[in-house]
Amino acid sequence: MPPGRRPANQNPSPSPRREPQPFATNPMFEGERREQQWGAQNAGSQMMGSPSQDTYNEQSWTELLDGMFGMFGPGSGGSGSRGGGGGGGAVRPSDPDPMGWNAIAQVQNMERGYGAMLEALRAQQNAQLGALDTRRIGMETANAASQQRLNQILNDLNANAAATRTNVQGSFAQGDQALANLMNQYTGMVAQRQPGVANTIQAFGGNPAEAFGDQSSIQDMITAQRANLARVGQADDAFYANRGNVYGGLSSDVSTRNQQVFDQLMAQLLAERQQTESQNAAAQAQLAMQQQQAILQAQAAEQARRAGYV
């Protein structure tokens, strides 16, 4: 704070109520009036120059300052009571901030600033941890969805195998029925033809039994075809009946592999989280240490400043 200014928290207590007087003659505004006058006289000059060169109604600015804040500092004697001017180094000025309000305000500002920095740091760290949590939730959701999806695939496979088994059984049953119909058709055809041929042969005195050869060979052939078809059908049926075990093994393998990947990723995520938390704690500790150092520096500066005053 410039030495020529009055601290905001050191305003003199308000005077008792008086009748308003013109600015130029009101003693309440004497200080302001003289300050304006001094400012007009020193327009363009450096306010913080040497005390011996800056004058304010024939007083050095340190004397003026001493006079302005004399009411609060030790050895105060009112405005202009320590007049005399001349050698600035010979007399130590009184402390314009004897209670250390500026330092207190500085520390408070510092604490507010560090508090804001800590909040920002925490927000950033919480965002990082939130991202890790989101990842974990996503992985858990994916794991559950994967298991559900695997179950669905397994159910579809079993349903497909059951439907195929039924269809194949139907195909072989249909083939067997077709062969049985064929045998009946053949037997009926022979039976229909036999009487006519037999009558003809008998009409000429022959033996009709010789005319029809070995009928059983056809029936044996068709019977063999039916038996072969039944064997193939049974083998296929056993194949489809066992598909459930095959699918169960496949599902178990996939489930185990997925679980391994999931566990590995979760362990990785946990390590990342621990590392992030450790880094966060270190960053917060560093910030706290910086704050402490800054406060200590401010306090040391305040002590040094006070040492320069009476």
Place this chain on the structure above:
Amino acid sequence: MSVFDFESRLADLNNRYAQENAAQEFGRFLGQQRFSRQRRDMNDQFTQAFPRRTGAWARRLGSDVRSGLMSQDITDFSNRYARQLADVDAEQAAFDGQFQGGMAARQAAYQRSLLALQEDLARSRAAQNPFAAFGGA
């Protein structure tokens, strides 16, 4: 295997199955035509040859005379015709039996191929890494 590949391979399987069925059905139709024509020809030959043979015996022996040679000749002639018909019947029965058995086997093979295709698709779906978005290997 992607769903697109599955659909493509399923279409191929269905096409092959349909074409094979059509070829087998056509072969069966041609076989039945052949057996029918063969029977008709045999029947025509018999119905034309039988009167000529009995007429020849009548001219040789007289219309009311029957001999053992004539009876044997007519019996042999009729038996040959009957046996040839029985052979054609057996051949057609074997042909039809083969067709029916083959059709059942083709249907079963088609069903098995279809299931294998579905299994391939399911295996591909199950093999997909559910944690790829999270860097899972």
